[in-house]
Structures are given as C-alpha cells and as structure tokens.
Amino acid sequence: MDNATFSSPDLDAFCMLDRLGLTAPGQRLEQDQAVLQCRSREPDPWCRACGTKGVAVGMVPRPLAHGPLGWRPTLLQVRVRRYRCEHCQLVWREDLDQAAAPRSKLTRHAVLWALKALVMDRMSISRIATALGVAWHTVNTAVLDLGHQLLIDDPSRFDGVRVIGVDEHVWRHAPGRDRFVTVIIDLTPIREATGPSRLLDMVPGRSKKVLATWLNEQPPGFRDGVEVVAMDGFTGFKTAAAEQLPAAVAVMDPFHVVALAGDALDRCRQRIQQQTRGHRGRSGDPLYGIRRTLRTGVDLLTGRHCDRLTSVFATDQHAAVEATWGIYQRIVQANRRDNRATGKQELSSVISALAKDVPAALSEVTTLGRTLKRRAEDVLAYFDRPGTSNGPTEAINGRLEHLRGTALGFRNLAHYITRALLDTGGFRPAQHPQLR
Numbered sequence: 001m002d003n004a005t006f007s008s009p010d011l012d013a014f015c016m017l018d019r020l021g022l023t024a025p026g027q028r029l030e031q032d033q034a035v036l037q038c039r040s041r042e043p044d045p046w047c048r049a050c051g052t053k054g055v056a057v058g059m060v061p062r063p064l065a066h067g068p069l070g071w072r073p074t075l076l077q078v079r080v081r082r083y084r085c086e087h088c089q090l091v092w093r094e095d096l097d098q099a100a101a102p103r104s105k106l107t108r109h110a111v112l113w114a115l116k117a118l119v120m121d122r123m124s125i126s127r128i129a130t131a132l133g134v135a136w137h138t139v140n141t142a143v144l145d146l147g148h149q150l151l152i153d154d155p156s157r158f159d160g161v162r163v164i165g166v167d168e169h170v171w172r173h174a175p176g177r178d179r180f181v182t183v184i185i186d187l188t189p190i191r192e193a194t195g196p197s198r199l200l201d202m203v204p205g206r207s208k209k210v211l212a213t214w215l216n217e218q219p220p221g222f223r224d225g226v227e228v229v230a231m232d233g234f235t236g237f238k239t240a241a242a243e244q245l246p247a248a249v250a251v252m253d254p255f256h257v258v259a260l261a262g263d264a265l266d267r268c269r270q271r272i273q274q275q276t277r278g279h280r281g282r283s284g285d286p287l288y289g290i291r292r293t294l295r296t297g298v299d300l301l302t303g304r305h306c307d308r309l310t311s312v313f314a315t316d317q318h319a320a321v322e323a324t325w326g327i328y329q330r331i332v333q334a335n336r337r338d339n340r341a342t343g344k345q346e347l348s349s350v351i352s353a354l355a356k357d358v359p360a361a362l363s364e365v366t367t368l369g370r371t372l373k374r375r376a377e378d379v380l381a382y383f384d385r386p387g388t389s390n391g392p393t394e395a396i397n398g399r400l401e402h403l404r405g406t407a408l409g410f411r412n413l414a415h416y417i418t419r420a421l422l423d424t425g426g427f428r429p430a431q432h433p434q435l436r
Helices: 108-119 125-132 136-152 188-192 208-217 220-225 235-244 254-277 303-313 316-335 340-355 363-374 376-384 391-406 413-424
Strands: 022-029 034-040 055-069 072-084 091-093 163-170 180-186 198-204 228-231 249-252
Touching: 022 072, 055 108, 055 125, 072 125, 108 125, 108 136, 108 413, 125 136, 136 413, 163 188, 163 391, 180 208, 180 391, 198 208, 198 413, 208 235, 228 235, 235 249, 249 376, 254 316, 254 363, 254 376, 303 316, 316 340, 316 363, 340 363, 340 376, 363 376, 391 413
Parallel strands: 034 072, 163 228, 228 249
Antiparallel strands: 022 034, 055 072, 072 091, 163 180, 180 198
C-alpha cells in the first residue's frame, strides 16, 4: 500500500519543467553539471500562415540554463521540433516562449531564480552566474531587465508615500565629476511603524536642479501626497522642496543638526591645536587625545573621561574649545529628550542664544548660529513630527556601501542605480507577490 503522505516521484514537477511546458525523457549527470534532455509537452504542428497541420521534418537542439538543482548547474538540452507545411511550404519551429524568451540562454525559471537570489539573498552576479553555469553578462542583462519589469517599473511603488528623505550619496570614490547622486527615500513606513525605509529613486548629481527636476517629473498625485521632507542642511534641497512641494513641511533632522554642531566643535579644536602647538594633532597632545571624548554625550561619559576633560579645560588657552563643547552638548541633550516639548524649548533657547552677540573668539559657533537661525523652522519642526528623521536614509547609504563591496565596485552608473533599487527598494520580503 502506498504511503498516503507521498506521491510517486515526478521529475518534471520536481524540476519545474511542467511550468515551462517541457518534459524530460532523459537525464545525464556530469562532473560539473546536470543535463536534462527535454522536449515540448504539447506538439505545435499548425502552420503559422494557413493553419494547415504540418509534417515533422526533424529536430534542432536548443540549450537553456535552468535553475540549479542542489547548487549544481542544470542545463536543459531542448529538442525543438521543426515542421513544414505541405500547402504553403512554410517551415517553422515549435513555440518555446513559455519556457524561455526569444534568443535567451536562460529559462524563465532561471531568470526568476536569479532575481530572487539577487534581491532576497543579496548574492553577487558572479555567484549567480556560477550557480547557473553561464556568463556574467548573460545573467546581469536578464536579471536587470526582469527587475525593471516586475519591480522597479511598477507604478504602484510610489503609492502611499507621505514622508520622504533626501540626501546625497557618493556612488564611487574614484576621481571624477560624477561621483555624487541624490537619493530619495520613503520614510513613511518608519513614521507609521509598518516596516523599514526603502529607496524610491537615485538621480545623478546633487543640486537644487536635480531634486526639482525629479519632483517635477512625478505625477501630481504623488507630489500632493507628500506631507514631510526630511533633509540635511543643504540649501539647494530646501529650495527645490519649497518650490515643488509647497504644502510639505521641511524637516532638518537631528542627525544632521548634531553633525553640524560636531563639525563646529572639530574645527574649533583643530584651530586651537594649531595656535597652541603649531602643528596638527599628534599622539600626546591634550586636545588630540580627547577628540573622541568631546563628541560623546555627557550622559555616556565615565569618570575617567570627565577627569580628562577637566584637566584639558583647566588650561585658559582651551577656553574656546570648552565653550563650543558646551554648545554641542546642549544641542545633543535637547534632541535626546523623551519629552519633545521640552526638547524643542531647549533647542529653541540655544538657537536664540547663538543668534545674539557671540564672542569673536568663537568663530565656529558664530557660523553654526547663523546656519541654525536660517533653518530654525526646519530644525524645530522635527519635534512636532515624530518619526521624521534622515537616520534611516543614512542606514540605506550604509547598505549601499555593502552592495558596492559585494559587487567589488561599479563603473556603470545606470547598472548601479538599478542594483541599488533592487537591493534597498523594499522588495526583499519573501511574500512579495512578484517574487513568488
């Protein structure tokens, strides 16, 4: 009696050949690959011109790379029937469109498998090509085309976007003028606590014109739906958002506000270092030794850290560094308040204080104060809109750095943009309907 839990083995179903309209009457296991002899499950003898049933006049082989079985490259040796119409003398071959695209070296299952491996498993194109037993360019072209068709060009991908983040990204570190791109991130899932942020698009260049052009190209429904734009201190992004999204609120997130204050602190420390020592920081110099401690929040300082700071600040020549450090810590603590109203009030007080007469010796604080005063509305808007931060944008930048490492770098920007969208465009969940 057969076991009711199992059915008889079916090679076609196991290898997913039935979905391609093929059947495998034979197989051959070689040292470095598996070869399946295949033919069409349903004959196709009808003439394309007159509809008359043709006569079989032989077969021609068509090799197709299939999804690997047990990580062994699998090759399908498809025997394609040829027919001739005795009425109009037309000669044709069986239609294999269900199995593979015209002139393709990969089955449709192999291309979908490669796309899943790239998006979900974050495999490199080289590793996928090795698993399929084909050339790198064959896999890269097929996967990027299918990725655009199924995922990137899906018009519903921009539906429901309410919060976006804008930032610059260095896509390659080699010298050149096209090193920077502008990334647009969907932060709506972060604010609504429904999932991670995702990359919406990546545009060559970093300027007001680049962002304004991209926003202008989007449908009115998208622009009208955007409520908040998170960005850094670059004025070009602010101006472009104000022109194209007049109803949206610009938010300069705390990540970049604290970064501005930290940069001012570093410049002040470096300036005083040059004035007191006559050279850049070296091991043993007091200011150089506390460079990381200065950027640590006061609530995270240990007793040893506090003693070192007290020792350095005891020198009158370091008074400017101490004053700038105090401003930096006030900005950090204001953004860390659990009570947003309290944090907003504290940061507003700091901005107001820096807008007044600041001693000439604190040149870095003066510059910081002008920037914060000019962007005060954007800086304080963060406290009224929880979950609006460019921190997830920086996280995606980190994932893109990992992508470049996996691919050992990119030279083609178009390929990089497509790979970046597939990697960080929110397509990775296994239940994505297009990748089932």
